[in-house]
Amino acid sequence: MAKPRIAIMISGRGSNMAALLDAIREGRLDAEAGVVISNIEDAAGLTRARQQGVETLVISHKSRAREEHDREIVAELSRRGVSLVCLAGYMRLLSPHFVRSFENRILNIHPSLLPAFPGIDAQRQALEHGVKITGCTVHIVDEQLDHGPIVMQRAVEVLEGDTVESLTSRILEQEHQIYPLAVSRVLSEGFGVEGRRTFSERES
Numbered sequence: 142m143a144k145p146r147i148a149i150m151i152s153g154r155g156s157n158m159a160a161l162l163d164a165i166r167e168g169r170l171d172a173e174a175g176v177v178i179s180n181i182e183d184a185a186g187l188t189r190a191r192q193q194g195v196e197t198l199v200i201s202h203k204s205r206a207r208e209e210h211d212r213e214i215v216a217e218l219s220r221r222g223v224s225l226v227c228l229a230g231y232m233r234l235l236s237p238h239f240v241r242s243f244e245n246r247i248l249n250i251h252p253s254l255l256p257a258f259p260g261i262d263a264q265r266q267a268l269e270h271g272v273k274i275t276g277c278t279v280h281i282v283d284e285q286l287d288h289g290p291i292v293m294q295r296a297v298e299v300l301e302g303d304t305v306e307s308l309t310s311r312i313l314e315q316e317h318q319i320y321p322l323a324v325s326r327v328l329s330e331g332f333g334v335e336g337r338r339t340f341s342e343r344e345s
């Protein structure tokens with residue numbers, strides 16, 4: 142049987158993208174890397190994807206309406222038979238058109254335990270709030286920012302003396318572990334979404 146084809150969307154460094162590509166290469170994630178798409182021409186992650194022989198596309202958002210930009214992306218994804226889209230540091234809100242075209246088939250990774258600290262600078266928000274535990278979340282993308290049903294989370298302890306940098310790097314280690322696991326879970330038979338909940342086996 143053909144493996145499900147995933148797309149990864151980035152705007153920058155692409156370390157989560159690399160974690161997904163590594164998992165595919167090492168056989169820990171049973172999928173095919175269809176395409177890496179960036180809205181930023183010189184995103185560092187693009188070089189890494191090309192080195193691994195994965196097709197890359199740059200689709201710039203500059204001087205374009207959000208929906209028009211997203212329509213082009215959706216067309217490219219559909220043309221390649223992509224069944225799951227993984228946002229990995231993709232710094233754009235998706236239009237309703239994009240979300241509806243891939244309903245429950247777009248994932249995002251966020252560096253906090255959602256619903257705490259959505260939006261940018263989640264690690265700084267957590268430090269400033271004084272929480273003792275934060276972490277990372279893989280969730281399904283819906284039409285609101287950092288909001289959709291949660292697929293997987295990993296807790297990270299905030300240590301005394303932590304800086305934004307030290308906390309960010311410990312969270313990132315966990316991101317790299319859970320993103321491939323979460324993608325596997327979503328691709329596995331029996332996975333589904335009901336309201337805000339995700340499940341792996343529906344009870345009979």
Ligand code: GRF
Nearest residue numbers: 154155156157230250251252
């Ligand atoms: C990660 O912290 C991710 O959670 C957030 O953006 C960052 C992207 O880092 N959405 P990278 O580009 O994957 O290295």
